[in-house]
Amino acid sequence: MRILTHPSRDGLQIDTVLAALADPVRLMIVKQLANADAAQACVSFDLPVSKSTSTHHFRVLREAGLIEQQYCGTSINSTLRREDLDRRFPGLLQAVLNAS
Amino acid sequence: MRILTHPSRDGLQIDTVLAALADPVRLMIVKQLANADAAQACVSFDLPVSKSTSTHHFRVLREAGLIEQQYCGTSINSTLRREDLDRRFPGLLQAVLNAS
DNA sequence: ACGGTACTACGACGCATTTCGTAGTACGTT
DNA sequence: AACGTACTACGAAATGCGTCGTAGTACCGT
Numbered sequence: 001m002r003i004l005t006h007p008s009r010d011g012l013q014i015d016t017v018l019a020a021l022a023d024p025v026r027l028m029i030v031k032q033l034a035n036a037d038a039a040q041a042c043v044s045f046d047l048p049v050s051k052s053t054s055t056h057h058f059r060v061l062r063e064a065g066l067i068e069q070q071y072c073g074t075s076i077n078s079t080l081r082r083e084d085l086d087r088r089f090p091g092l093l094q095a096v097l098n099a100s
Numbered sequence: 101m102r103i104l105t106h107p108s109r110d111g112l113q114i115d116t117v118l119a120a121l122a123d124p125v126r127l128m129i130v131k132q133l134a135n136a137d138a139a140q141a142c143v144s145f146d147l148p149v150s151k152s153t154s155t156h157h158f159r160v161l162r163e164a165g166l167i168e169q170q171y172c173g174t175s176i177n178s179t180l181r182r183e184d185l186d187r188r189f190p191g192l193l194q195a196v197l198n199a200s
Numbered sequence: 201a202c203g204g205t206a207c208t209a210c211g212a213c214g215c216a217t218t219t220c221g222t223a224g225t226a227c228g229t230t
Numbered sequence: 231a232a233c234g235t236a237c238t239a240c241g242a243a244a245t246g247c248g249t250c251g252t253a254g255t256a257c258c259g260t
Binding site: 013014015018019021022023024027032070088090091092094095096098100 | 184
């Protein structure tokens with residue numbers, strides 16, 4: 001329960017990334033992260049689902065390589081992997097964030 | 101069996117578009133369409149699934165607004181809705197096509 | 201040590217999606 | 231009219247996904 005694994009930048013797959021973004025709840029998370037200046041604890045997100053469902057979605061995002069999560073006390077701080085995403089799939093993140 | 105309905109450009113939803121792109125078979129179709137100079141009949145696609153499954157995926161793409169399909173004899177010619185997509189979600193299609 | 205907070209693991213349920221085969225329709229050709 | 235081609239509709243099976251509750255772990259504060 002101490003180490004969270006993340007895929008490397010070169011390991012990001014377009015299929016996985018698109019699938020991760022294709023869920024409305026996860027899209028909310030990504031948008032809230034994009035608008036945040038600092039890292040956010042999971043608990044600070046405003047999501048219309050239960051705690052365990054949140055955990056599930058954060059895990060999907062992390063395993064797809066969209067966010068980075070690290071422990072900080074009892075919390076987990078999440079950040080958007082902007083730079084890695086922009087390098088690997090230029091324009092993708094911005095296009096999704098601009099939408100709607 | 102004559103008229104195929106397509107969503108309007110303003111009716112395109114980012115969730116639906118991303119979900120449509122998140123399937124490997126459908127991504128193949130989109131890529132093959134992007135590389136084609138002219139409209140393609142469904143039969144000319146090289147896909148690792150059965151005929152009825154192809155029909156299903158083409159329908160999903162059409163209903164998401166990614167492709168346009170029109171009857172042409174016994175065939176259906178499909179084209180990518182590049183312009184509509186670029187207007188509605190600038191940069192998205194290109195980013196996906198560039199990936200991998 | 202105790203309690204509280206933040207998150208996870210697990211199992212379960214319901215629903216959507218992917219897949220296919222079969223049967224059928226529409227159209228062109230002979 | 232008869233046939234072949236291209237695609238669709240429908241139903242069925244398998245799989246996957248989103249959702250949740252419960253029980254549990256890890257950490258911090260008192």
